[in-house]
Amino acid sequence: MKIAAVIVSRKGSKRILHKSKKKINKISIIERKIAQLKKTKLVNEIYLGTNDLSLKRLANKYKIKFVKREEKYCDETKTNATEMVKNMLQFVNEEIILWAHVTSPFVDQKIYYNAIKKFKKSIKKFDSLFSATAIQGHYWDYKTKPINHNPFEKKHIVKSKLKPLFSQNGGIFIRYKKDMIKDGRFIGNKPMIFSMNEIDGWDLDDPWQLEVARLLVKFNYVK
Numbered sequence: 055m056k057i058a059a060v061i062v063s064r065k066g067s068k069r070i071l072h073k074s075k076k077k078i079n080k081i082s083i084i085e086r087k088i089a090q091l092k093k094t095k096l097v098n099e100i101y102l103g104t105n106d107l108s109l110k111r112l113a114n115k116y117k118i119k120f121v122k123r124e125e126k127y128c129d130e131t132k133t134n135a136t137e138m139v140k141n142m143l144q145f146v147n148e149e150i151i152l153w154a155h156v157t158s159p160f161v162d163q164k165i166y167y168n169a170i171k172k173f174k175k176s177i178k179k180f181d182s183l184f185s186a187t188a189i190q191g192h193y194w195d196y197k198t199k200p201i202n203h204n205p206f207e208k209k210h211i212v213k214s215k216l217k218p219l220f221s222q223n224g225g226i227f228i229r230y231k232k233d234m235i236k237d238g239r240f241i242g243n244k245p246m247i248f249s250m251n252e253i254d255g256w257d258l259d260d261p262w263q264l265e266v267a268r269l270l271v272k273f274n275y276v277k
């Protein structure tokens with residue numbers, strides 16, 4: 055079955071102004087993402103959906119599919135993520151969807167390939183895959199109840215011995231198109247967690263996170 059990588063972008067991002075055009079190491083994060091996906095084995099086609107017509111130049115440069123999104127589906131006050139997903143997938147022909155966010159600059163071709171390979175090997179057991187960052191520590195919920203440890207045990211367990219929790223990082227979502235377009239969700243009822251470390255799963259949600267990403271590249275923690 056063929057796999058399509060889907061990227062969506064919109065004008066008017068608020069937390070990080072003109073987010074997709076911000077640069078890391080002299081390359082915009084959207085071009086960085088397209089280049090990573092172009093190098094990813096097992097991806098048959100890439101779709102860029104946006105209301106920013108200036109990005110058509112990048113689509114032509116990398117020979118990927120360009121989808122002009124309606125303004126309605128680019129405005130969070132007029133639509134929701136479910137409707138956005140269903141609308142975008144109407145333009146996609148392949149059977150499996152790899153949804154890739156430009157805000158995950160360090161999810162590269164090797165990581166995408168490994169995620170796809172893992173999903174394909176497990177399709178009889180799982181109906182979807184999502185990436186998450188493994189975190190270890192002594193965690194509590196908002197009601198001051200311990201989540202993954204017993205603070206009253208006679209012997210204190212150091213955090214390195216605790217079972218990790220997983221924080222969904224938004225870097226990768228893989229699911230069959232027929233299922234994703236049906237309910238508009240990235241994750242199915244029987245998902246598989248694809249674990250990655252904190253740097254690989256770094257997500258750009260606020261300006262300071264973009265600055266950290268630049269520093270990680272500058273000091274060779276990641277390419």
